[in-house]
Amino acid sequence: MTYRMTFRGAAVPAEPGQSVGAALVAAGILDWRTTRGSGRPRGLFCGIGVCFDCLISVDGVPGQRACLVPAGDGMHLGDDARHETVGHGEDGGHAGDAGGPR
Amino acid sequence: MPYTHDVAVVGAGPAGLAAAVESAEAGLAVVLVDAAGQPGGQYWRHYDESHARPGDHRGHHGWSAFTRLRDRLDVLTADGRIHYLPGHQVWLITRDDPGVFTLRVTRSFGGSAGRVGAGVSGGTETGPSRAVAARALILCPGGYDRQLPVPGWDLPGVMAAGGAQALLKGHRTLAGRRAVVAGTGPFLLPVATGLARAGASLAAVVEANGTLGWLRDPVGAMSVPGKGVEALQYAVLMARHRIPYRRRTVIREILGEDRVEAVRMARVDREGRLTGPDREVAADLVALGWGFTPSLELPLMLGVDTRKDVDGSLVVVVDDLQRSSVDGVYVAGEATGVGGAALAVAEGRLSALALSASLRRPATAAVVRRLQRAIRRGRKFAAAMHRAYPVPGAWTEWLAEPTLVCRCEEVSYGDLLRACHDLGAEDARTLKMLARPGMGWCQGRMCGFATAEIASCLSGRETTAEDLRSLSTRSLAFPVTLGELAALTDDTASDGTASEATTERG
Numbered sequence: 001m002t003y004r005m006t007f008r009g010a011a012v013p014a015e016p017g018q019s020v021g022a023a024l025v026a027a028g029i030l031d032w033r034t035t036r037g038s039g040r041p042r043g044l045f046c047g048i049g050v051c052f053d054c055l056i057s058v059d060g061v062p063g064q065r066a067c068l069v070p071a072g073d074g075m076h077l078g079d080d081a082r083h084e085t086v087g088h089g090e091d092g093g094h095a096g097d098a099g100g101p102r
Numbered sequence: 103m104p105y106t107h108d109v110a111v112v113g114a115g116p117a118g119l120a121a122a123v124e125s126a127e128a129g130l131a132v133v134l135v136d137a138a139g140q141p142g143g144q145y146w147r148h149y150d151e152s153h154a155r156p157g158d159h160r161g162h163h164g165w166s167a168f169t170r171l172r173d174r175l176d177v178l179t180a181d182g183r184i185h186y187l188p189g190h191q192v193w194l195i196t197r198d199d200p201g202v203f204t205l206r207v208t209r210s211f212g213g214s215a216g217r218v219g220a221g222v223s224g225g226t227e228t229g230p231s232r233a234v235a236a237r238a239l240i241l242c243p244g245g246y247d248r249q250l251p252v253p254g255w256d257l258p259g260v261m262a263a264g265g266a267q268a269l270l271k272g273h274r275t276l277a278g279r280r281a282v283v284a285g286t287g288p289f290l291l292p293v294a295t296g297l298a299r300a301g302a303s304l305a306a307v308v309e310a311n312g313t314l315g316w317l318r319d320p321v322g323a324m325s326v327p328g329k330g331v332e333a334l335q336y337a338v339l340m341a342r343h344r345i346p347y348r349r350r351t352v353i354r355e356i357l358g359e360d361r362v363e364a365v366r367m368a369r370v371d372r373e374g375r376l377t378g379p380d381r382e383v384a385a386d387l388v389a390l391g392w393g394f395t396p397s398l399e400l401p402l403m404l405g406v407d408t409r410k411d412v413d414g415s416l417v418v419v420v421d422d423l424q425r426s427s428v429d430g431v432y433v434a435g436e437a438t439g440v441g442g443a444a445l446a447v448a449e450g451r452l453s454a455l456a457l458s459a460s461l462r463r464p465a466t467a468a469v470v471r472r473l474q475r476a477i478r479r480g481r482k483f484a485a486a487m488h489r490a491y492p493v494p495g496a497w498t499e500w501l502a503e504p505t506l507v508c509r510c511e512e513v514s515y516g517d518l519l520r521a522c523h524d525l526g527a528e529d530a531r532t533l534k535m536l537a538r539p540g541m542g543w544c545q546g547r548m549c550g551f552a553t554a555e556i557a558s559c560l561s562g563r564e565t566t567a568e569d570l571r572s573l574s575t576r577s578l579a580f581p582v583t584l585g586e587l588a589a590l591t592d593d594t595a596s597d598g599t600a601s602e603a604t605t606e607r608g
Contacts, residue, residue, distance in 0.1 A: 017150030022273030047265025052543035
């Protein structure tokens with residue numbers, strides 16, 4: 001069977017076992033968020049969970065790595081009511097290396 | 103407190119798989135934590151096995167070596183001798199109690215995928231965080247593609263070479279129709295031929311170095327026999343798919359409005375100085391790789407000694423039994439020096455045997471010596487490859503002021519120049535504090551090497567291990583939610599399961 005997901009209201013098919021990011025790329029969708037600073041489009045880059053370029057909201061949960069999240073039937077991807085674009089003011093809460101070098 | 107294992111193995115790629123099964127078969131209680139849903143790491147990445155198809159392993163090297171390790175893992179996991187945690191990443195390791203390491207782990211992606219939790223796809227909850235305890239560590243964190251910034255490398259359609267390959271091997275997805283694979287090193291060849299086999303047209307493989315570079319160290323290049331055959335196989339595939347191979351050439355700029363449309367490339371000399379006129383080719387996929395960067399956040403977190411390797415990467419110093427400078431911490435695979443899967447397996451096995459011998463369990467001395475010999479040969483070969491495919495010394499001359507260096511914080515080369523010239527930043531650490539490269543989501547994984555090189559170049563000196571360390575040290579190995587952090591204070595009870603608030607951000 002083929003899963004059906006939606007991205008900004010449009011249908012995106014996915015093969016079971018594919019990642020959300022792979023399914024989007026296979027559907028010709030190469031970017032799904034914009035950068036905080038200059039609003040540039042971003043999608044997959046490292047493809048293996050390291051670069052965090054491919055952040056997307058999945059079923060309303062923002063900040064998911066599209067390259068890692070397995071596709072699921074009926075998933076809602078991308079914008080939702082609360083989160084215009086992941087990374088747009090939403091990523092202030094991560095506790096990465098905000099403290100700078102030790 | 104959680105149950106204390108004899109050893110925690112982090113990573114289930116070639117090194118970690120070998121280390122885990124060898125440790126468990128020697129009688130140790132093992133916990134194996136891996137970020138991916140199924141074992142294999144980047145090298146043996148493959149499609150979700152619960153939805154496997156016959157063609158999924160085409161082009162995989164050493165696949166039978168993987169399936170043998172995986173079969174042993176399955177048996178040992180079923181017997182309860184390996185506690186296998188796929189789909190989990192370690193974000194913090196501490197040594198509170200003398201002799202016991204505590205690893206904080208959280209789900210690396212939503213739901214459960216792959217072999218454990220078979221067939222259950224979907225779901226997005228991260229966390230809850232949990233704690234795992236062990237008396238020793240074998241860290242096998244692997245690595246990822248090393249990147250050099252180039253104008254346009256943030257355009258959609260530009261990917262890491264390993265990322266384009268991962269989409270193919272792991273997701274049966276071709277990332278573009280007309281591809282350029284660029285950077286340096288032998289890894290560009292399997293990426294290009296893999297894309298071609300999957301139906302992409304290859305506009306060019308753009309290799310910054312000359313292909314006969316290995317002649318500079320023929321003894322090293324010959325030290326691992328099977329490698330020559332592998333190279334020949336790629337040469338045949340390159341010819342069969344009529345893939346243009348452009349030596350001593352680099353991409354000057356990636357062109358496009360909101361996605362890749364073309365690349366401009368130019369010839370360079372041995373040091374990487376531009377010599378030829380630009381030439382443009384159309385492409386909708388650009389795959390970039392300049393060798394690999396080992397993942398060092400966990401070893402660095404524990405305070406192990408590191409050094410700069412032949413390829414310019416920061417790596418962990420280990421002795422001839424894979425022991426780091428920190429008692430009880432063994433390191434194997436790319437983190438000790440980029441060297442490929444066969445070497446990683448040998449190092450993983452050796453670390454397990456050395457650990458079990460230290461716990462007075464029998465280890466065959468002959469096997470240890472054989473592994474040590476294989477590792478020495480593998481290192482010699484890796485060093486020869488690193489010398490043949492260096493990052494060109496003059497690469498910073500390709501940069502223009504608007505070139506984006508840090509993708510996350512959108513820091514340009516011009517920003518770095520100003521931090522250096524106007525504010526007096528002379529080393530990578532100061533540059534990072536003043537201009538913020540490496541301070542975003544990826545924590546400097548993408549731009550760390552480049553920023554360290556830029557810092558040293560602007561100060562007119564060689565990049566040091568200290569430059570690299572200041573961009574590789576992370577207080578947490580991965581960004582986690584504030585809820586997970588907060589839960590650290592109150593999760594010491596029971597088995598360390600954290601409280602509810604883990605999916606909240608901010």
